Amino acid sequence: MKVYEKNNSVILEGVADFDPKHIFECGQCFRWHIQDDGSYTGVAKGKVINVSKDNDKIYLNNTNLEEFNTIWYNYFDLGTNYTEIKNTLKNMDEYLDKACEFGWGIRILQQDGWEMLVSFIISSNNRIPMIQKAIENLSRKYGKFIGEYEGKEYYAFPTPEELNKASQEEIRACQTGFRDKYIKSTTESVIKNKENISAYTNLSTEECIKELTKFNGVGPKVGDCIALFGMQKYDTFPVDVWVKRVMQEFYVEEDMSLPKIRKYAIDKFGDLAGFAQQYLFYYARELGIGR
DNA sequence: AACCAGGGGTCGT
DNA sequence: ACGACCCCTGGT
Known part of the structure; x- marks a missing residue:
């Protein structure tokens, strides 16, 4: 990944597994809004920042290299290898394979x-x-x-x-x-x-x-x-109504209780349960699975 | 136009 | 285990 600053923007070249829509619409954050040009503007860490994508370039607008190094690198979880995470999950079963393909650019933000x-x-x-x-x-x-x-x-x-x-x-x-x-x-x-x-x-x-x-x-x-x-606790598995639906569709019986679904998923996905939850949630919600 | 059902977790009974 | 909680959306 190449990083440089230009006109109040930080540009990331060749960053893998990063798609603004996937990141901001997978249910993890509430303060990011899509703009007319398809970019997203949000408030985080007491700053306003705009994020857009153009081919293999990610533009972080209204910021600079110093803020990138001290704030945004961690916020966007750029130290984590999502290619590796997805490969492990995709090898588990066909549903995760599809879900990871679908939400390929999801990253779990390190929020406050x-x-x-x-x-x-x-x-x-x-x-x-x-x-x-x-x-x-x-x-x-x-x-x-x-x-x-x-x-x-x-x-x-x-x-x-x-x-x-x-x-x-x-x-x-x-x-x-x-x-x-x-x-x-x-x-x-x-x-x-x-x-x-x-x-x-x-x-x-x-x-x-x-x-x-x-x-x-x-x-x-x-x-x-x-x-x-x-709090970066990735070995947990929030079960909301969408996750319940997708789990019942693909993995468990219709009448399984929420705590049991949670335990089933944590046992199955282990340290990557939280990542699996995000791919499954986004997949289920965007496709309306189980409705 | 007015109304009613649906959605969605936690708490208190 | 089950109803109440608030309020917007969508259907009738």
Whole structure:
């Protein structure tokens, strides 16, 4: 991979297994939006950045080499060899083979743990456009102003201290619905116990999920998502409705419970369970499998 | 036009 | 084990 800077952009040449659509639409993130030109603009790590692809070049716009080295290299998980991961998964069975081919450019972003905690609490019993709207509202109201990009204003996701200034009613006014109380209680608990959410990456997967599910509004599925997307716990397997469908379609009996599907997948896919989940989710959702 | 069913995890009973 | 929770979408 060749990396160089040009006109407020960082250009990556010959990077394998990277497709913006696959990355931003595989269910792992909520703050990336497609633009008229097919590129994606998003807020992460307190910055606004735009990502586009042209043949074998990836353009990271509105950033520079220093930020690439300190932030975006890890954020886009560029140190991980996805070709190898896909090869291992594809050899397991024909369904993973198809799913990996289909979502060939997926990468699991290394996102902020605190932001994932709140975002996936909002995601429970909720749909993606609604989740995006609520997170946007919370950021605009309580997060720091980052700046304008292409005529739009962007705000960082609020820190625990910033979000703690909001009352339950004010949180609900951001269109969180009945999850307002979960967000309030979780934020208060983080502040009160001086929780360092980013340190959860140091825990074992099991310990990490056990700690996460102590927060109000975090059950098994949401806990799995936070661990996978915010804490690099790749040996877990969030089972949402789409993953349940695709698993029942290809692997297990129709009446298998969610915890059993999860265990089945973790036993089968092992350390790569989280990656398998992403390929299967994207495949199932884009193709409407099991609907 | 007005209404109702559907979607989607967690909590509390 | 099961209903309630919020709110937008899509169908009738």
